[in-house]
Amino acid sequence: MNIIEFKSIIKKFGDFIANDKIDLIIKKGEIHCLLGENGAGKTTLMNILFGLYKPEEGKIFLREKPCKINNPHKAIELGLGMIHQHFMLIDRLTTTENIIVGEEPLKNGLVDMKKAREQVKQISDNYHLAIKIDEKIENISVGEQQRVEILKVLFRKAEILIFDEPTAVLTPQEVNNLFTTLRELKAGGKTIIFITHKLEETMNISDRVTVLRKGKVISTVNTCDTSPKKLARMMVGREVLLNVNKEKGDLGDKVLEVKDLSLIGKHKNIILKNINISIRKGEIVGLAGVSGNGQLELEECLTGLRKVTSGKIILGGDEITHTPTRIRRKKGFSHIPSDCLKRGLVSTYDLTKNIILGNQDSFTKNGFLQQNDINEYCKEVIEKFDVRCQSLNESVNNLSGGNQQKLVIGRELSTNPKFILAAQPTRGVDVGAIEFIHNNILKMRKQKKAILLISAELEELLSLADRILVIYEGKIVSEKNNYTKEELGLLMAGKKASDEEILETGNRIRND
Amino acid sequence: MKRFWKQGIEFEMIKIFKKYENSIYSFTAILLAFLVGSILIHLSGFSVIKAYSALFDGxxxxxxxxxxxxxxxxxxxxxxxxxxxxxxxxxxxxxxxxxxxxxxxxxxxxxxxxxxxxxxxxxxxxxxxxxxxxxxxxxxxxxxxxxxxxxxxxxxxxxxxxxxxxxxxxxxxxxxxxxxxxxxxxxxxxxxxxxxxxxxxxxxxxxxxxxxxxxxxxxxxxxxxxxxxxxxxxxxxxxxxxxxxxxxxxxxxxxxxxxxxxxxxxxxxxxxxxxxxxxxxxxxxxxxxxxxxxxxxxxxxxxxxxxxxxxxxxxxxxxxxxxxIPMDLIVIIQGLVILFVAAPILIKKLLRK
Amino acid sequence: MKKVFVTMLILVFTVCVFAEVNVAIVFATGGLGDKSFNDAAMEGMKMAKEQYAIEYDFAEPSAITEYETYLAQFANSKKYDLIISIGFDQADALTKISERFAEQNFAIIDMVVMNPNVASYVFKEQERGFMVGYASALMTIKTGDVRINEDKLVGVIGGMKIPLIDANIAGFMTGVNYADNGVKSIHSYVNHWADPAKGKELTLSMYEQGADVVWGAAGRSGLGVINASKEKNFYSIGADSDQGYLAPENVLTNGMKRVDNTVKIAIKDVIDGKFEGKIYSLGLKEDALGYSLNLLPEDVIAELEIAKKKIIAGEIEIPATIEEVK
Incomplete structure (x- = not known):
């Protein structure tokens, strides 16, 4: 049965056509991936389905009957549920309170918490969505928050679940758990629409895939009949190299040295312990780890945003352990921050103001910013790093995630640095942009820059890094230059790499 | 929710409108404040025209x-x-x-x-x-x-x-x-x-x-x-x-x-x-x-x-x-202006309909 | 023809006689509802309206900077026979405005502005000081009242050491001496017009020295005096307006400044065509100063009335400075 059918949906924002005659059929009980680059129109289409936008033209059929969905309440009534990428939970309330909010079971006009707890417990048991039912949202992990979001939708008796890029915020383990949940939901007869731009996930989880590009449906295919390469081509509209070629380079002098760096937290907890890293000219050192194992803190220590408890950081022969960020930057320290939106960009600023961020004093004469120099420089950066924008003076908010990332990378690579700290440089970025970013990082390597690549993406690490360190619970647990994917995944998960286990995990990953 | 707002507004607003967006909202807020003010003046038993012409004249x-x-x-x-x-x-x-x-x-x-x-x-x-x-x-x-x-x-x-x-x-x-x-x-x-x-x-x-x-x-x-x-x-x-x-x-x-x-x-x-x-x-x-x-x-x-x-x-x-007409009314109008400015979402909604 | 002319003449005459007198008043920044100067002045306006059939407008400035604007707006309308400024902090503004509108008659109460078109109404402060001082001395020797102790001591607390307050204190001391019954008086200053806490502190220290009737001539700081008397249950005396409501069992009387009467006097002068740009010193005689009855016993009131008549008749001399008090 076709549970949802979109018939020539058109949605415009001003002159911009976000959805251009979309025809799409979702079958009952399937996991259907909507694949496309940022800005391809996936989210817009789902927002139309969810009653948040009104299409200019077209019809939606639900359970083979035409229907009008004017607002989210109607959508929920019709059995639709949306799990947003940015969770809509109230930090101060407990999981149960968040799940029942707006639909509270009542007793004598008061919220019947006992009944609520029972109901939540029951649903969570049915689908194996383990949560702590009386814990506040602020105290639980991101993965668990997502489970709360799913429960919230199930509590409202949703039959069709829409996931908007659900893996963007999750660790690899959490992704695995989510996929298990999705399969259980499917087994329970639910229909799932999964919005993503990640090829592997699509291959892994979906039954059918619809690829969108520039607001149009390119094709709908059965997952078993396609390959990542084919999907990538449909998505981007050209051939994409999924693996980059890397030439062997000669290594020069040591550029960055981290010696016995330790960081103790507020509650005397060990965050980083005896970290030793040394990176030479023309070398990419990868730091692999599941997020939350101290990478973020290491990133902050290296850039000077956080004080180290002990140890030394040496850049180009000078000790910079206690040097302020500004001076570190002056000494040739570039930094692509892991949280690009939070640290890397000022969302209310236009492109030029973002491009000079951290480097503003080079464009200052007698205290005044030299607008002409700035514009020229920005034009150069934008061109060189293929940042797609309408004008230099538009808000950086108008750019897609990939272009924002390219802007930050362009900014950081254009200052002729000695050392580049690239933290999660491709997080949340689509395939086309990933390729571009990888090529630029390799270009830097060729120019004899020293690069520390912090990443959770196994493929990225394996294809870019000359050497990989694995960080687990604040300690470097392994260092090698040739890992297998399985080995690396296991080390990141904190397991000692015995042959047997490697074999086992290898099988599991293959089976997935 | 913010995301939807952002997308919705950013695409739908005509460029010129966007450029003067802030001023338009502020002026709308002022107008609304005077409008609500006039209702209050009327309800208090004063002449709205007399009040506002005295205000403007003053x-x-x-x-x-x-x-x-x-x-x-x-x-x-x-x-x-x-x-x-x-x-x-x-x-x-x-x-x-x-x-x-x-x-x-x-x-x-x-x-x-x-x-x-x-x-x-x-x-x-x-x-x-x-x-x-x-x-x-x-x-x-x-x-x-x-x-x-x-x-x-x-x-x-x-x-x-x-x-x-x-x-x-x-x-x-x-x-x-x-x-x-x-x-x-x-x-x-x-x-x-x-x-x-x-x-x-x-x-x-x-x-x-x-x-x-x-x-x-x-x-x-x-x-x-x-x-x-x-x-x-x-x-x-x-x-x-x-x-x-x-x-x-x-x-x-x-x-x-x-x-x-x-x-x-x-x-x-x-x-x-x-x-x-x-x-x-x-x-x-x-x-x-x-x-x-x-x-x-x-x-x-x-x-x-x-x-x-x-x-x-x-x-x-x-x-x-x-x-x-008591001076308090001026204070009320000032308060209303701020209320309407500080509640721009409300005004944005009104404008969009 | 002649008849018509006469009728017209009579008509014109009548209009002249009953021509409305318009008065405007600019209150002090406290505004109406201050239970003090502004409210009293408003009371005077209302009385004048009733008695002399005048019309009035008023303004309540919220800041010192607004005095000039209001005065100018009133003067500029050329509609008023008299514009009254309430409160001494209008002096700067009125000085300027009265120079600018030389044809306009102004009055200021409790302050002097030396311009030919400004009538300044000030008070013989020592006269009310005398009345409450005399009352205090008569009270403190009473027996059988829990609020009265054995010590023959009374006190007065001034807001600041300025001539106006010292005139009050000098009057108070003279009043105490006039009783001639062995009662002594003490005095001190808060050095602030709006520090009730310090006013209270000073009062309590006087109380500990044995004073059981204390007058607060200290603006808002005087509230502390009344507060202290309520707390320790002795007598206090209020100032300017009737402050009995603050402590009905402890406020003995009040050194009244009858702003209402003063306003009425100022308006009457204009109606009678006797307006003069000079300084008027008003006192008990004009009923511009006085005392309120409150808890005063009959016998004390009788004594006070006798003294009041003597003062009006000029039989008692009251110095205006402390140094002159014998």
Whole structure:
């Protein structure tokens, strides 16, 4: 049965056509991936389905009957549920309170918490969505928050679940758990629409895939009949190299040295312990780890945003352990921050103001910013790093995630640095942009820059890094230059790499 | 939800509309405030037309009234700018009132002691002294915020009390003129700003105010320091990432903010009162918050907002005197303007339908 | 023809006689509802309206800077026969405005502005000081009242050491001496017009020294005096207006400044065509100063009335400075 059918949906924002005659059929009980680059129109289409936008033209059929969905309440009534990428939970309330909010079971006009707890417990048991039912949202992990979001939708008796890029915020383990949940939901007869731009996930989880590009449906295919390469081509509209070629380079002098760096937290907890890293000219050192194992803190220590408890950081022969960020930057320290939106960009600023961020004093004469120099420089950066924008003076908010990332990378690579700290440089970025970013990082390597690549993406690490360190619970647990994917995944998960286990995990990953 | 908003609004707004978006919302807010105000006037049994024509006449009806409007506008420009400057670095400076008192006091005292200087040195010098006194008063909360994280809303409010009381104390202890009124002696004629229209008390201070607007506008648009301060306000994490010392910027912005608020006091002393009197302010520092909100923290926006509030204040006098409508109504309209400005989502919704 | 002319003449004459007198008043910044100067002045306006059929407008400035604007607006309308300024802090503004509108008649109460078109009404402060001082001395020797102790001591607390307050204190001391019954008086200053806490502190220290009737001539700081008397249950005396409501069992009387009567006097002068730009010193005689009855016993009131008549008749001399008090 076709549970949802979109018939020539058109949605415009001003002159911009976000959805251009979309025809799409979702079958009952399937996991259907909507694949496309940022800005391809996936989210817009789902927002139309969810009653948040009104299409200019077209019809939606639900359970083979035409229907009008004017607002989210109607959508929920019709059995639709949306799990947003940015969770809509109230930090101060407990999981149960968040799940029942707006639909509270009542007793004598008061919220019947006992009944609520029972109901939540029951649903969570049915689908194996383990949560702590009386814990506040602020105290639980991101993965668990997502489970709360799913429960919230199930509590409202949703039959069709829409996931908007659900893996963007999750660790690899959490992704695995989510996929298990999705399969259980499917087994329970639910229909799932999964919005993503990640090829592997699509291959892994979906039954059918619809690829969108520039607001149009390119094709709908059965997952078993396609390959990542084919999907990538449909998505981007050209051939994409999924693996980059890397030439062997000669290594020069040591550029960055981290010696016995330790960081103790507020509650005397060990965050980083005896970290030793040394990176030479023309070398990419990868730091692999599941997020939350101290990478973020290491990133902050290296850039000077956080004080180290002990140890030394040496850049180009000078000790910079206690040097302020500004001076570190002056000494040739570039930094692509892991949280690009939070640290890397000022969302209310236009492109030029973002491009000079951290480097503003080079464009200052007698205290005044030299607008002409700035514009020229920005034009150069934008061109060189293929940042797609309408004008230099538009808000950086108008750019897609990939272009924002390219802007930050362009900014950081254009200052002729000695050392580049690239933290999660491709997080949340689509395939086309990933390729571009990888090529630029390799270009830097060729120019004899020293690069520390912090990443959770196994493929990225394996294809870019000359050497990989694995960080687990604040300690470097392994260092090698040739890992297998399985080995690396296991080390990141904190397991000692015995042959047997490697074999086992290898099988599991293959089976997935 | 924010995402949907963002996408929805950003695509749907026509470019021109977007460019003037802020002004359109502000004007809509003002119109709505007057509309609701007219309902209230009607319900209170007064004639709406009579009330508003008296209000307009009182504010702009003749040269004298216009000068009074502008005279009332001047301190609001300074205090509004002060709040806007604080906002630029992400700080909510409610301390304008105290900073203004310090500025007024310092100027009055300095003028009396430095009266031997030639005018062209005396006037700029005592203005700067007033600014610096306000600046010092802004420094304290800024420093406390940077060093201890003490919230500036709390500290600036407390500094208001300290400022008002300490000037009063110093006045009574050392500088009070003979007589029953807690005030300093009159400042020398040479230090009084010349009147533009006789008897109007509208002085050259209006040009000083506009000059300061221009300076602040350029400061934030063109200078590196302005850029750094704004970056801290827009995104502190990003500023620190970029190597900007956010603590230093916050202290600096509070000092600049205090300087400008101090000038409000200086110009009142030099242009209107010609001496320092305790409790001289009807709350210019606090009205400045409303002015900054209505002016969207933009220097030129502050000018227009200050004129509006100055006009309401002045027109309200005529309305009260000759149309016999209580002054409270003016306060209500001012409150409504802020309510409608502060609830832009509501107005955006109304506009979109 | 002649008849018509006469009728017209009569008509014109009548209009002249009954021509409305318009008065405007600019209150002090406290506004109406201050239970003090402004309210009393408003009371005077209402009385004048009733008795002399005048019309009036009023303005409540919220800041000192607004005085000039209001005065100018009133003067500029050329509609008023008299514009009254309430409160001494209007002096600066009125000085300027009265120079600018030289044809306009102004009056200021409790302050002097030396311009030919301004009538300044000030008070013989020592006269009311005398009345409450005398009352205090008569009270403190009473027996059988828990609020009265054995010590023959009374006190007065001034807001600041300025001539106006010292005149009150001098009057108080003279009144105490006039009783000639062995009662002594002490005095001190808060040095602030609005510090009730300090006013209270000073009162309590006087109370500990044995004073059981204390007058607060100290603006808002005087509230502390009344507060202290309520707390320790002795007598206090209020100032300017009837403050008995603050402590009905402890406020003995009030040194009244009858702003209402003063306003009425100022308006009457204009109606009678006797307006003069000079200083008027008003006192008990004009009923511009006085005392309120409150808790005063009959016998004390009788004594006070006798003394009052003597003062009006000029039989008692009251110095205006403390140094002159014998």
């Amino acid at each position: 504010a702009f009806g003749n040269v004298f009234n216009l000068t009074q409007t502008l005279m009332n506008t001047i301190p609001l420009i300074f205090t509004g700018l002060a709040v806007a400057i604080g906002f630029k670095s992400g700080l909510f400076n409610i301390g304008g009132e105290g900073q203004m008192y310090l500025g007024a006091f310092a100027t009055a005292i300095a003028t009396i002691y430095l009266s031997f200087l030639p005018v062209y040195i005396l006037i700029p010098l005592v203005l700067i002294i007033g600014g610096l006194a306000g600046s010092a008063w802004g420094f304290v909360p800024g420093y406390l915020k940077a060093k201890t994280g003490a919230h500036e809303v709390v500290t600036t409010i407390m500094m208001n009390y300290i400022g008002i009381l300490i000037t009063s104390y110093l006045l009574l202890k050392y500088f009070k003129e003979e007589g029953p009124i807690p005030q300093t002696a009159l400042i020398p004629e040479s230090a009084r700003l010349p009147e533009l229209v006789e008897y109007s008390r509208l002085t050259w201070a209006i040009f000083i105010a506009v000059f300061v607007i221009i300076i602040i506008d350029i400061f934030f648009k063109r200078t590196e320091l302005g850029y750094k301060i704004q970056t801290v306000g827009e995104n502190r994490s990003a500023a620190e990432y970029a190597g900007i010392n956010s603590n230093k910027m916050m202290v600096l912005s509070m000092m600049i903010s205090g300087f400008v608020a101090g000038l409000a006091g200086s110009t009142i002393v030099m242009g209107v009162l010609h001496r320092f009197i305790t409790n001289f302010s009807p709350g210019y520092g606090f009205t400045g918050i409303a002015v900054a909100v209505l002016g969207k923290n933009k220097p030129w926006g502050v000018l227009f907002a200050a004129i509006l509030f100055g006009a309401l204040q002045t027109g309200g006098i005529t309305m009260q005197l000759f149309a016999k």
